[in-house]
Amino acid sequence: xxxxxxxxxxxxxxxxAQVLADAGAEVSVWARRAALAEQxxxxxxxxxxxxxxVLGDAVHGTSDPARALHGAELVVLAVPSxxxxxxxxxxxxxxxxxxxxxxxxxxVELGTxxxxxxxxxxxxxxxxxxxVVVSGPNLSHEIAQRQPAASxxxxxxxxxxxxxxxxxxxSYFRPYTAVDVVGTEIAGALxxxxxxxxxxxxxxxxxxxxxxxxxxxxxxxxxxxxEALGADPMTFSGLAGxxxxxxxxxxxxxxxxxxxxxxxxxxTVAQVSAASRQVAEGVTSCLSIQQLAAANGVDMPITDSxxxxxxxxxxxxxxxxxxxxxxxxxxxx
Numbered sequence: 001x002x003x004x005x006x007x008x009x010x011x012x013x014x015x016x017a018q019v020l021a022d023a024g025a026e027v028s029v030w031a032r033r034a035a036l037a038e039q040x041x042x043x044x045x046x047x048x049x050x051x052x053x054v055l056g057d058a059v060h061g062t063s064d065p066a067r068a069l070h071g072a073e074l075v076v077l078a079v080p081s082x083x084x085x086x087x088x089x090x091x092x093x094x095x096x097x098x099x100x101x102x103x104x105x106x107x108v109e110l111g112t113x114x115x116x117x118x119x120x121x122x123x124x125x126x127x128x129x130x131x132v133v134v135s136g137p138n139l140s141h142e143i144a145q146r147q148p149a150a151s152x153x154x155x156x157x158x159x160x161x162x163x164x165x166x167x168x169x170x171s172y173f174r175p176y177t178a179v180d181v182v183g184t185e186i187a188g189a190l191x192x193x194x195x196x197x198x199x200x201x202x203x204x205x206x207x208x209x210x211x212x213x214x215x216x217x218x219x220x221x222x223x224x225x226x227e228a229l230g231a232d233p234m235t236f237s238g239l240a241g242x243x244x245x246x247x248x249x250x251x252x253x254x255x256x257x258x259x260x261x262x263x264x265x266x267x268t269v270a271q272v273s274a275a276s277r278q279v280a281e282g283v284t285s286c287l288s289i290q291q292l293a294a295a296n297g298v299d300m301p302i303t304d305s306x307x308x309x310x311x312x313x314x315x316x317x318x319x320x321x322x323x324x325x326x327x328x329x330x331x332x333x
Contacts, residue, residue: 002026002167005072007065007091009036010279011049011140012104013078014059018144020076021058022170028060030068037061053144069094074102074167080279081107081116088124095124100155100164102132106188107281108288113295115185129157132164133181135188136239137247139254143173150174152240154184176239183231187222187241189289191248192282194218195256196263196306198249200316203264210320214302215249221300225289228296256282263309264316283310301326 002025006017009031017027031037039045040061044054062068069075075095079087084105095101101124105116114122117131136151143149153168153175155161165175178184194214201210222245223236235241248254259280262272269283286306293300305322308314314322 002073003071004028004074004076004167005068006030006076006078007068007087008076008078008104009040009046009049009061010078010080011046011144012138013076014040014046014050014055015138015140015144016076016078016104016134016168017059018053018055019168019170019173020074021056022146022173023166023168025074025167026058026060028062028068028070028072030065031061031063034063037063050141050144053141065091066094069096072096073099074164075099076102076104077116077120078104081105081281082110082284084116084119085109085123088120092124092126095126099130100132100160101126101130102134102164103185104134105281106135106185106192107285108189108292110284110288113288113292115182115189117181117185129155130160131155131181132161133184133188134164134168134175135184135244137243139247139251141253146170146172148172148174150176150239150243152176152178152184152238154178154181154240156181178235178238178240180232180235182229183226183233183235184240186226186229186231187236188244189281189285190218190222190225190303191245192256192280193286193289193303193306194222194245195248195254196260196280196282196286196310197302197319199254199257199260199262200264200309200319201260202257203261204317204320206320211249215245218249218302219245221302225293225296225298225300228298229292255280259283266316269310282306286310 004025004027006029103116132155153165161177305319
């Protein structure tokens with residue numbers, strides 16, 4: 001039986017722990033709060049993040065990272081992206097010397113513009129070929145209910161990607177393998193920003209034409225940045241690209257989409273953040289993505305507009321006017 005450690009007990013971290021357990025692993029989940037770890041152990045629940053879901057006996061909780069990592073053959077990182085570096089500085093001496101380190105995080109680090117795999121490799125001192133990225137249309141609560149879903153498991157070492165795919169393959173969760181780590185991560189980070197924009201359109205009362213236009217042009221924006229960074233263009237037409245983008249932009253279960261809706265209704269970022277326990281990654285990552293795009297000379301009008309709303313007090317309604325007033329251009333330019 002595979003021994004897995006999950007560092008992070010949020011909705012996706014806990015759900016993925018359940019997927020691993022259903023695939024036959026024994027999983028120890030690190031939770032920042034001891035009370036949550038005790039709830040996982042005593043009640044087999046994580047009511048803060050997965051209300052109503054009963055976890056299996058093979059999922060255990062602990063608030064001690066050393067205990068979670070002891071004997072782990074597979075490590076899963078599922079903390080907020082902007083906290084990853086700080087956590088890895090505390091954990092890197094505990095990480096196993098061999099085996100895959102899996103990233104469930106979808107963001108770009110502020111200040112450095114590093115993708116999460118780069119943070120794991122550089123700060124966590126993990127060999128680049130050991131870092132595996134899991135991304136796709138993976139709304140946590142649906143998967144926790146064991147509804148069918150598919151995802152991409154990407155690693156520079158295809159054999160290691162296959163190893164992780166086998167470890168998380170279940171009757172309801174179907175992993176596909178890939179070697180395009182860059183494209184998989186860029187798609188995962190950008191879809192959160194585009195979902196904020198689509199949510200704002202929803203909050204403003206705009207229709208499906210508006211939302212479909214944002215999703216499509218958002219995909220073009222994502223592809224431009226990804227290709228500038230060396231990604232495989234085909235990644236963006238797959239599960240990690242358009243698949244994740246559709247799920248995140250259209251589902252009311254999406255934190256970024258619902259956050260954007262509240263902004264569209266006129267609430268401030270501070271007000272929406274105060275009302276939610278969970279992190280909308282696009283709120284912070286939009287700035288670092290904007291910086292990454294600027295450094296690579298990539299035009300990102302939707303991202304720029306989201307940054308203006310979220311960080312510079314532009315009204316959500318003005319975002320649409322700004323995008324529509326841009327100079328016309330060929331669609332494939």
